[in-house]
Amino acid sequence: MWNQPYLETCCRSALHRLTLVGRPGRPDGLKDGPCLRRLEGMGLARQREDGRFEATPAGWDRHALEIVPRKSA
Known part of the structure; x- marks a missing residue:
């Protein structure tokens, strides 16, 4: 059973952008601010x-689980 809160498509994209940018982070005030x-x-x-x-670590985990799941070998 899925027990995670639903992520809207726009929020999934924002989380993905956070993982792409990595350490530098995303600035405040962009369109994905909300x-x-x-x-x-x-x-x-x-x-x-x-x-x-x-x-956050939870964000990285959610990204790996839901956005870019790894294929099993």
Whole structure:
């Protein structure tokens, strides 16, 4: 049974962008700002002291599970 909160398509894309940008993070004030804040509320992203957003460990796990699942060997 799936027990994760649903991610809207736009929020899935925002989470994917967070993983692509990695350590530099995403700046605040972009079009995906509402999704970044929603992800933050879900514990999948966080806003750093410098104002940029980054994926949390839970965000990385969710990304691996739902957005880019690995194929089993």
